[in-house]
Amino acid sequence: MEGAGNGEQRKGLWTVEEDIILMDYVKVHGKGKWNRAAKFTGLKRDGKSCRLRWMNYLSPSVKRGVFSEEEDDLIIRLHKLLGNRWSLIAGRIPGRTDNQVKNHWNIHLSKQLGFKGKYKVSDSSSKFSKKPDASLNIKLSSNDRLIPSNKTEAELQNVLEGSHEKAKEITSTQEPILTSGFYDPYLYAPSLMELLDESLDFLWHDF
């Protein structure tokens, strides 16, 4: 990573001043239109960089700190089900971003589960070179998603959405508990994990 950019675009780590400018912009104009945000604020960053900074760091919904065992477990289960669909996995783990989940997987969980080093694409020409074991009856969608062959992508989404709704029901019937200013869903871990197991059973039935 280079420091201050040569000319127009700045790259590398964000400064506190840049963070404040971006936060102020979002406070007033809301999220989205990141290219416009970059121009409007005068930040020498492109829209993608602004978006990434907000999504992964500045957003108040981002939970920081170490991953709990429950989160690890959830990631492992969801990864088994979904493959490297980090955004989908992160979407089921409140407060965690796809980047966090991806990093955590590559650094900790892949080793823990005996993957050889962190996952690397062996052939740069192939974005998704890590194909599933052919002996497993897995099909790949147009996006190379891992989907049990007897389930459609829509079914998969429905089940996950259903789980999400159920999870909301479960959590809404219990007293919300804040940990360090963040709502900690894993205080409800038993119910949520049972729910996930149900979903996994459904998806992998006859698989």
Add this chain to the structure above:
DNA sequence: AAATCACGCAACCGCAGTGAT
């Protein structure tokens, strides 16, 4: 104390999908 190594994380890159014109 200095050099080296390994790890963790933030950020970049390229590509694909989607919506607006």
Add this chain to the structure above:
DNA sequence: TATCACTGCGGTTGCGTGATT
């Protein structure tokens, strides 16, 4: 319908820092 701008995603890179030699 075609084109373009924007957004989102996954893979990868490289910096910062603590541990080890």
